[in-house]
Amino acid sequence: MKKTLSIFLIVLCIISCNRIKPETRVISKTDKDSLLVIGIPKVGCHNCQKVVEGGLVDIKGIKQTILNLHTKEVSIVYNPEITNSNTLENKVKNLAQKIPCK
Numbered sequence: 001m002k003k004t005l006s007i008f009l010i011v012l013c014i015i016s017c018n019r020i021k022p023e024t025r026v027i028s029k030t031d032k033d034s035l036l037v038i039g040i041p042k043v044g045c046h047n048c049q050k051v052v053e054g055g056l057v058d059i060k061g062i063k064q065t066i067l068n069l070h071t072k073e074v075s076i077v078y079n080p081e082i083t084n085s086n087t088l089e090n091k092v093k094n095l096a097q098k099i100p101c102k
Contacts, residue, residue, distance in 0.1 A: 020045070023068045027075050033063060034080045038092045039073050044101035055095040059083060 029035055040052065049067045052074055056065045061082030067074040076088055 020069045023066065023070060025066050027066060027077060028064060029077045032079070033077050034085070036076045036078065036085050036088055037073050038076070038089060040067070040092065040096050040099070041072055042096065042102055043067060043069060043072050043099055045069070048099040048101050051099050052092065052095045055098070056088075056091060059088070059091060062088075 027035065040048075043049070043052065046069075049069060052067045053065045056062055056074075056076060059078075061079040062076060063079065064077040065074060074092060076092075078088065
């Protein structure tokens, strides 16, 4: 019985992570902004999206973040005079370790 319940929960988790609507948000960037796109192969659900996007919102200089769950890439628009790509890459790497879909 426990084994059946465990299998059911695993299947339920897989199904829920695969029900993702297409991304409709669009990147908005000016000439003074920089764009960084980083792949996060293990993202799979909206909770992952909340962890990554929510973790990046507090960094000064970031203007917009979009984590596309279909392409498994986070796009970051930022002011290069305030922050840099190395800082952002390290932050995304740390946030990727905190996502629920592993």
